[in-house]
Amino acid sequence: MSSNVRAAQVHSIDTSVQSKARLVSALETIILFSAFNCSFQFQAAPLHIGYEYSYEPGVALVAQRQALTMRNVSSLPLSFSMHPTVPFTIDRPDWLLEPQEAVTVNVGFDAGYRADNQSHVVGTDEQRTHRTPHHKLTLNSLHMDAGLFIALHKSCSPQHPPRLLLNVAI
Amino acid sequence: MVRNKLAVVYHDNPHKDAVDMSAEINFPNLTLSAPSISFGSVLNDTTKVR
Numbered sequence: 001m002s003s004n005v006r007a008a009q010v011h012s013i014d015t016s017v018q019s020k021a022r023l024v025s026a027l028e029t030i031i032l033f034s035a036f037n038c039s040f041q042f043q044a045a046p047l048h049i050g051y052e053y054s055y056e057p058g059v060a061l062v063a064q065r066q067a068l069t070m071r072n073v074s075s076l077p078l079s080f081s082m083h084p085t086v087p088f089t090i091d092r093p094d095w096l097l098e099p100q101e102a103v104t105v106n107v108g109f110d111a112g113y114r115a116d117n118q119s120h121v122v123g124t125d126e127q128r129t130h131r132t133p134h135h136k137l138t139l140n141s142l143h144m145d146a147g148l149f150i151a152l153h154k155s156c157s158p159q160h161p162p163r164l165l166l167n168v169a170i
Numbered sequence: 171m172v173r174n175k176l177a178v179v180y181h182d183n184p185h186k187d188a189v190d191m192s193a194e195i196n197f198p199n200l201t202l203s204a205p206s207i208s209f210g211s212v213l214n215d216t217t218k219v220r
Contacts, residue, residue: 047189120195
C-alpha cells in the first residue's frame with residue numbers, strides 16, 4: 001500500500017469521525033430526571049406496636065386500639081394496602097396518599113381471639129407476600145424537539161438491586 | 171407473647187414495609203407438673219402420698 005493511498009484512507013477516516021462528531025454534537029442534549037422511591041414515614045421508630053392484656057374479674061374483655069400515623073414523604077402519590085393477621089385488625093386496609101399527606105390508621109388487638117382464656121406464647125408468624133421478581137415502574141418521560149423519545153424506568157425489587165433503565169427510541 | 175407483623179404492600183411496586191406487632195396476654199392460669207397421679211396399690215387403712 002502506497003503512502004498516498006494510506007494518507008487518503010486516513011483522511012477518509014478523519015472525515016468520517018468529524019462527520020460523526022458533528023452528528024453527535026447536533027444531538028447533544030442535557031437530560032435531567034428524578035428517580036423516586038416509595039418513601040414512607042411511620043409515626044415511631046423502630047416500627048413496633050405493643051399491647052398487653054391482663055385479666056380482671058368482672059371486667060369485660062374488649063379489643064384494644066392504637067393509632068398508627070403514616071406520611072407519604074415521596075413526591076408521588078402512593079397507593080398501598082395494609083395486611084394485618086389475627087389477632088390484629090385495622091379499620092381500613094387500602095389507602096391512597098398524596099405527597100406529604102398523612103393518615104392515621106387504628107390498629108386493633110383482640111386478646112380473646114382464641115376464646116380459651118389461657119396465657120400463652122405464640123411464635124413469630126410473619127406474613128410473606130410473593131411478588132414479581134423484576135417489576136418496572138415508569139416514573140418519567142421526556143419528549144424532545146428533535147423527535148427523540150426517552151423513557152426512564154426505575155427497577156426495584158429485593159432480588160434485583162435498584163437500577164435505572166434508559167430506553168431511547170428515535 | 172404474640173409476635174406478628176403488619177405488612178404494608180405498595181400497589182405497582184414490589185417494595186414492602188412492615189410494622190412489628192406484639193401482645194402479651196395474661197389470664198389466671200395454673201401449670202400442672204403432671205397430667206395424672208397414680209397411687210398404685212394401697213393397703214386398707216393406710217395412706218400414700220405422691
